Amino acid sequence: MSAVYRAVLKCYPRWWRDQHGDEVLGVLLDSADARGRTDLGDLLNLVAHAVRLRLNSSGPPTLVQGIRNRVSVIAVTLVAAISVNFLIFGEWAPWDPGTSMVVSPIGNLTTGLICYVAGLLAAIAVAVGRAQAARWLAAFSGLSALAMILPPIEQFAETFGFTRPPGAILGFLAAICVLVVAGEPRRPDGHRGAVLLLGAIPTVGVVLVSASSLQTEPWFYYRSPEQISVRVSGGILLGIGLLVIAIVLLIGGSRVWATALAVNSVPWLLLTYYTPTLGGVDALVGGAGLLAAVIGAALAAGITAVTIGRRQLPTRTSVSRSE
Known part of the structure; x- marks a missing residue:
């Protein structure tokens, strides 16, 4: 019996087994000895609870888990920025009321609408304090993005007249969604929320800049080399x-x-892989002037965040002492 229960307890995360495994095993063995047999209901309950714990809890309250949670919150902000970007300029595209590259039953809409809306809803869930709902929505967004790349799913959608966005866009969105699901995206308090918005503002800014070069060709935002470069x-x-x-x-x-910000910067910095085919680094970042402006703005934002944090530290310390 002991071997059976130990095998089932392996369904739990390692950190949970280290904290509670021996205690739970002792209770289960005592219960089994009283009955004279192993209870199948206990085994099923253990498995169900283990699955629920893995889905609804990212880990113990450690430094590593704290970093993962903050990575998750920043990543969900970026997912929202990406989703809004392509929902407006790739899907809705009100300036181009015609059809998309492949005739679509509903204007310019593609199957990408599904993962973009889910990503945007994940950010909204974080804003209203629903961290677990945000993780589920981000997981759905990422999995649906990957599913759309699969040939059977793509062919099935085409039978109804819908095509999909380029695979590189869907794959990149899925990668950011992985960062969301890896932690628990709890809504940040105070000045920390402003720090997170810094991740979305540059992306939204690029969207607005790219709007100045809108064309009337169908699906240009997905396919035009100029827009890809932007x-x-x-x-x-x-x-x-x-x-x-x-x-x-x-x-x-x-x-x-x-650490959280650095982790979230990695997928974006990996885009330098495309520099040889799109004109080199200078062409992509808009020259030394724009690069210097971005670095200067980032320095100012970081210094502001540190300053605000240090000003609030004495207040938090006095409150904790009074408690």
């Missing part, structure tokens, strides 16, 4: 900005938020 450029600049803010926060002593 998006990749915005992503690289965003990654650089996040990394600079992370360095400033690290120097200021906020290593958890610094």
